Amino acid sequence: MTRYGAVLLAAGLIIAASSPSWAAVEYPFSEAMLRSQIARHRPVLIDITASWCPVCKVQSDIIHRALMANSRFSNYVVLDVDYDTQKNVVRQLRATSQSTLILIKDGHEIARLVGVTDKGEITTMMQRTEN
Numbered sequence: 628m629t630r631y632g633a634v635l636l637a638a639g640l641i642i643a644a645s646s647p648s649w650a651a652v653e654y655p656f657s658e659a660m661l662r663s664q665i666a667r668h669r670p671v672l673i674d675i676t677a678s679w680c681p682v683c684k685v686q687s688d689i690i691h692r693a694l695m696a697n698s699r700f701s702n703y704v705v706l707d708v709d710y711d712t713q714k715n716v717v718r719q720l721r722a723t724s725q726s727t728l729i730l731i732k733d734g735h736e737i738a739r740l741v742g743v744t745d746k747g748e749i750t751t752m753m754q755r756t757e758n
Contacts, residue, residue, distance in 0.1 A: 651695040651703040670756040677710040677725040685744040
């Protein structure tokens, strides 16, 4: 193995070790992805966000760094909707603003939060899929 190959292998191992294998997954929103995850009976958290939104940034930190790294939520799929470029999706989801979180279980909306940045409140919403 070349020295360069050894460095790439080591870097890959470090990245793999730092990313839990049980962490939830995240995708850009699409109708097909939503349908496929519903068919798999996975809870889906739809995150309607905007790059310029400070509330969205706080929500993203809570969702992606704290909650999605928790094995308790490992079966979740997060679908990101860009508020500025996916206006048709925003309208379909009946969202009136960015910083909207929508929780889907078995094809039904079971919770919605708008502008909430409290980790406890977001965690409580996500726990609703456990019932």
